[in-house]
Amino acid sequence: MNAIHMDRRSWLNAGGALIVGFAAGLPRPASAWTEKPVAADEVASFLAIDPEGKVTVFVGKVDLGTGIRTGFMQIAAEELDVPLARVGVVEGDTALTPDQGPTYGSLSIQVAGVALRAASATARRELLTRAAGRLGAPVAALRVEEGVVIGPSGRVSYGELVRAGGLEMKVDTAAPIKAPGARRVVGQAVPRVDIPDKVFGRPVYVHDVRREGMLHGRPIRPPQMGATAEAVDEASIAHIPGIVRVVHQGAFVGVVAEDEWSAVRAARELKVRWSAWEALPDQAKIWEHVRATPVAQTQVTQERGDAAAGLAGAPKRLSATYDFAIHTHGSMGPSCAVAEFKDGRLTTWSASQATHNLRKQLALMLAIPAEAVRCIYVEGAGCYGRNGHEDAAADAAMLAKAVGRPVRVQWMRADEHGWDPKGPPHLVDLRAGLDASGSILGWESEAFIPKGAGGNVDLTAAELAGAPRESLLSPGNIVHNLALPYALPAVKTTCRRLETTPFRPSWIRTPGRMQNTFANEAFLDECAAEAKVDPIDYRLRLLPPDEARGREVLERVARLANWQKRPSPQRDISGEWVTGRGVTYCKYELVRTYVAGVAEVSVNRNSGEIRVTRFFCAHDCGQIINPDGVRSQVEGNIIHTLSRTLFEEITFDRGAVTSLDWGSYRVIAFPEVPRIEIELIDRPAEVPWGAGEPSAAIVPSAVSNAVFDATGVRLRSVPFLPAKFRAAAQSS
């Protein structure tokens, strides 16, 4: 793997020069800053093979710490029959990689992996055709071993074959791919290629990028989010050595210094007169605020039968409201970026999950053509969605433009917690009508969630400076999974898309799908309890008859967890600590990955403390590219979401976020992490679906249902803080 690491480091240092070397001589469109083909239908957009037979994969999706880089290498190595160590990957460079959309939605393998597979299969077919001519043998008589085509009477390497001509051809999505039985690399738990560098402290992160003549910048954010900087007293930092510039444009204030610590000090000590701004809602009344927010659009996401009539005619009716707090991404490393203007062009290095979009946003903000901007992805701390990486790039660009030298910006912890875009508050009302046997006759729900989709989240620097921006609300695709994966006779699910939300929203891992699944699967548990039916049996009865894969994950998780059939709650609710188990089922967005989970909890009935002791998950994402990669993602989904479910909630006053560190924004700690058992179902003949999000969706309701099973107390508000349990216990 040394070659890959060498290449990656060279690329980090040289800004793509090494890769460009492979592609020298290719046409460079005048209209855009590209160094090679990047169109999504060209083989050369995805693959380069050099004369030595080294394969370089170009993908628009980026790793983000999930391990998909290794997965992409496996896919290319498999279809091309080359050793894994001969494959390198370039991710998210607007001059080198196709625009495959942001790295979100658990789509990297499902979309970009499948595209790469088609490009690789097309390339293999072309190389075999060339080899057949060279070797004077039919394609059917050829085989490939380690990048060498072997015929009955001779051999020729890929390297030799590409010397005669590159891979300039259209991707044929019908090009034959390897049959499941013939696969050697895909489906194997190949170790991740990035891990050795990380455990030896090599410079792999955007935080480690250094450029010649680079300066250090820090933004100074308003103490109240909508305040503007009325006056900046540059003399207040005159005593700090190495200050290069104070930049002030509207509410955007930043400092640039020769030395990083001087920039940090200057950002702390610079005296700024800020206007007053207190327009945030009262946190204690956040849900009243959400309900009172004007509705921009009403979106019915599922309608079958007459739900209202089903409810009206039901002998038993249930209703409940579920809410989910505002979260920060809370990345371990604060957002960081380096920006450099050179020869009238801007280059940024950042951990953006959407470099192609960032490029357009930076161009808009700076009023320069997009063709003059190149955005290069470099790994950052895990981000779980659109966090502050793009904003750090915008900060760096603003400061680099002001000083005419490369500027590195790294946020402080308070910048990250205070100013990354937030997962918006999410509120769901539900009603169900049951017949005498507990079967559901009608189901209605309404989610109160901000309008918008997975578009661009405005750059903070553009907002603060009053620079051009799109002014869209982009919370991610948050309407999914309010519709139910069950065969109910009458159902209507509605999203009230709100005009505004208190904080700049964006997507955090499993956006909306998590909150909607929480509401649905906990409320369904209320119905099962009312019906006095075992929660897994209740779900199995409701599954459509043709949903064999859904049935399988539920049955498998029941076996895995040694699930004892009985209705919830358990019978013996006495003593201080009680235990229980809860289940959840999810068919992601109702069209892909199937997951079922069981949480086991121990609850202190006096204090309200909840300990999740074990978590079981059965997971079917179709074809698995790397089983250890999928397992790692499922573990991460469960633990990250347990943290969100049990502890996480931003706090704010009328002007700004007040949970600005890890003390005030508590996350899960090692002693609180449960034992996790996972069963992966591999379906090599099926298409691969995403694994980066779906198993997060099942966590909050599985825990809520387990707490109800243990105590008879229903938790309907994330996070499940002890005080909320005590309040719920008193009112139930």
Place this chain on the structure above:
Amino acid sequence: MSQTLAMTVNGRATTVTFDDPDMPLLYALRNQLGLSGPHFGCGLGQCGACTVHLDGEAARSCVTPVSAVEGRAIVTLEGLGTPASPHRLQQAFIAEQAVQCGYCANGMIMQSAALLVRTPRPTEDQVREELANNICRCGTHPRVVAAVMRAAAQG
């Protein structure tokens, strides 16, 4: 204004310069000595990403003033082991694939290395307690514990 002081970093005598004696050690390690193992996570000593060894003890370099380390011995992740001569924890983290984004891995390894010196055969609960103040957001916790147990078993 600039001051210089001497210390030992990864076994080599070295000097760093600073204008502000309160500058955290982390900035000297990363920006003057070119060490990329310790990471800036919070600047508050809360998350552990910046952990180094100071005279053999795990210390948060983001809140350790550079002026407090004169003459002391500092070891960073780079000094703990190298690809040619890896520390058994580094090998174990690879073997257990105990990394996702890896930004916290420096702290996990450095904190655990200090534990294994004090307690060569820890229980899983002792490992979890030792790492209770090291934050991971990706959810690698079970693999990290498994890696530390693996390394301990090989010690």
